[in-house]
Amino acid sequence: MTTTAQQQEELAALTSEGGQELGTRAMSGGVQVLREVGSVLRLSEAEAAELAERPGRVDGGLEASEDETTIINMGPQHPSTHGVLRLMIELDGEQVLRTKPIIGYLHTGMEKTGEVLTYLQGPTNVTRMDYAAPLFNELVFSLATEALLGIEVPERATWMRMLLTELNRISSHLLFMATNGMDLGAVSMMIYGWREREETLRFFEKVTGLRMNHNFIRPGGVAADLPDGWRDDVLRLVDSLPPRLDEYDTLMTDQPIWRERLQGVGAITTEEAVALGATGPLLRSTGYAWDLRRTMPYLHYDEMDFDVVVGTYGDCFDRYAIRLNEIRESIRIIHQVVDRMPPGDYRTQDKKVTPPPRARIDESMEALIHHFKIFTEGFKVPEGEVYVAVESPRGELGCYLVSDGSSRPYRMHIRGPSFVNLQTLPHMMRGGLIADAVAVISSVDPIMGEVDR
Amino acid sequence: MAADEPAEASTADGAAATEVTGPTEELAGLPVVRSLGQRVLHPARAELREVVARLREEGWLMCLTVTAVDYLVHDGARSLPEGIEPERFEVVVILISHAERDRLRLRVQVPEDDPVVPSLFDVHPGSEAMEREVFDMFGIAFDGHPDLTRILMPEDWQGHPLRKDFAVGRIPVQFKHAHAAR
Numbered sequence: 317m318t319t320t321a322q323q324q325e326e327l328a329a330l331t332s333e334g335g336q337e338l339g340t341r342a343m344s345g346g347v348q349v350l351r352e353v354g355s356v357l358r359l360s361e362a363e364a365a366e367l368a369e370r371p372g373r374v375d376g377g378l379e380a381s382e383d384e385t386t387i388i389n390m391g392p393q394h395p396s397t398h399g400v401l402r403l404m405i406e407l408d409g410e411q412v413l414r415t416k417p418i419i420g421y422l423h424t425g426m427e428k429t430g431e432v433l434t435y436l437q438g439p440t441n442v443t444r445m446d447y448a449a450p451l452f453n454e455l456v457f458s459l460a461t462e463a464l465l466g467i468e469v470p471e472r473a474t475w476m477r478m479l480l481t482e483l484n485r486i487s488s489h490l491l492f493m494a495t496n497g498m499d500l501g502a503v504s505m506m507i508y509g510w511r512e513r514e515e516t517l518r519f520f521e522k523v524t525g526l527r528m529n530h531n532f533i534r535p536g537g538v539a540a541d542l543p544d545g546w547r548d549d550v551l552r553l554v555d556s557l558p559p560r561l562d563e564y565d566t567l568m569t570d571q572p573i574w575r576e577r578l579q580g581v582g583a584i585t586t587e588e589a590v591a592l593g594a595t596g597p598l599l600r601s602t603g604y605a606w607d608l609r610r611t612m613p614y615l616h617y618d619e620m621d622f623d624v625v626v627g628t629y630g631d632c633f634d635r636y637a638i639r640l641n642e643i644r645e646s647i648r649i650i651h652q653v654v655d656r657m658p659p660g661d662y663r664t665q666d667k668k669v670t671p672p673p674r675a676r677i678d679e680s681m682e683a684l685i686h687h688f689k690i691f692t693e694g695f696k697v698p699e700g701e702v703y704v705a706v707e708s709p710r711g712e713l714g715c716y717l718v719s720d721g722s723s724r725p726y727r728m729h730i731r732g733p734s735f736v737n738l739q740t741l742p743h744m745m746r747g748g749l750i751a752d753a754v755a756v757i758s759s760v761d762p763i764m765g766e767v768d769r
Numbered sequence: 770m771a772a773d774e775p776a777e778a779s780t781a782d783g784a785a786a787t788e789v790t791g792p793t794e795e796l797a798g799l800p801v802v803r804s805l806g807q808r809v810l811h812p813a814r815a816e817l818r819e820v821v822a823r824l825r826e827e828g829w830l831m832c833l834t835v836t837a838v839d840y841l842v843h844d845g846a847r848s849l850p851e852g853i854e855p856e857r858f859e860v861v862v863i864l865i866s867h868a869e870r871d872r873l874r875l876r877v878q879v880p881e882d883d884p885v886v887p888s889l890f891d892v893h894p895g896s897e898a899m900e901r902e903v904f905d906m907f908g909i910a911f912d913g914h915p916d917l918t919r920i921l922m923p924e925d926w927q928g929h930p931l932r933k934d935f936a937v938g939r940i941p942v943q944f945k946h947a948h949a950a951r
Binding site for chain 2: 419420423425427428429432463464590591592593594606611612699700701702703705712714716718719720721722726727729731735736738739768769
């Protein structure tokens, strides 16, 4: 069908939206030209460099004057802050200048609560601090109490503690793998990390009865013996992990986008990390081989064959790679622990510390008295003060206990590695891009329950 | 185990849980006291920063934690060496030497009427958050700290929770009667 010229004009009149098209340059006035040019801000590199060096800026353009910066508020509810961490970030364009972490949203006064609970109840309290690695909290509290009591823990209890805490390290690092992937957009990694962690937690549930907050490691030993078939369960678990870790390598480590996103981001030097008190993977990422399991061994780590994984550049990628490979080292340790697990008692037979077995209460008056005393008053701990530390997945987890000779700690202070490591955030984010802030927060792996306690 | 030794020491010379090792060991000009086998120093309050700075030169590179204890209602013996006057508060600084692979504890007596301690920020920048926590929880001020504000409690909170005269407290449960159906 052909249309006549008249029909075309009619059609054009009907569908025309008015004068939107660019007119010819000759017809438009100077105002029109300015509007067109100004609609898109174009800056040549020379012009940008000139702007950066103009007076009022020092430190290579990093220090902007007050009226040129924006302060944005990230959190307390933000998917990548791993809980309730609030950051006030001062920005110059996309560049981060100053960062101030604001914490305390999860503060529940656990150190104060620890002063009204007996030493036997203590682990229920501390286990809720670092909820991704609860067994480490129980371990450090129990070790501190035992140091004050001056009691020896049976061999089997010590080896069980090693087995459980190494599995806990794996589950904590798997949680990091999941959240780190999620923070950086590798959402499928979140599902994989969660899947593997869930299998570890399933073993914990079988041993302790709970997936998290176990209250299993107690002063004097552990709460119960390992269940039947634990060896098969552990071996099945740790044998299923290496192929999956190799999958993570394929999915993330070797992937160019992943490397681009992490390499060189949030770098920190050894001097800075030491000055800021950073421990754990954060300190090791700078190339400093400081792992309490190796350098100041506790339990039976001095007899274990494992490598301390260190990084080179102190950037987010090193911290990711360290945690991934620490899972592999933990698997090595677990194999050795499973081979050497001795038979015997799983808690000390000191009747003042360990409650008697249920059956003994019906037979023995002393057992009944001990049971009653331990659960009403609690056992008394000699006067003194002690600091004990273990290597948690996040760094040096310390417990400072002061006893006044009663059955409750006079003062219980937990040195949470997340709390101290969080101080490196402003340092690592300075000069970086706001888009990298999420990667940096994620690589510190803070657990806010431990930060705020 | 090392934990048995203090008990023997207390029966031998009457000092509870304190024993001074044979030839007196010194660090930064202060005698080292052993508590359950761990090394402890008792510097005076005014010289804390100088002692920590000197220790840093001697290889105690990292400040692990700064905390405090309120000894208001402590019934037992305080395990302080002779010449150290016990005060209500005690600021505890824990340092670590990576070369010696050992930790060192500094216990500083802080009087109740003047709870001020020199800040360690200039020596160990990592003590910043810990000192703020001690200020928040015990009301002990740190002289020279760049930003001494509350860190864990709300800004308008009254009192310092970890002091022994601060009650654990509880929030009364209120059973508000249900509104009548309209």
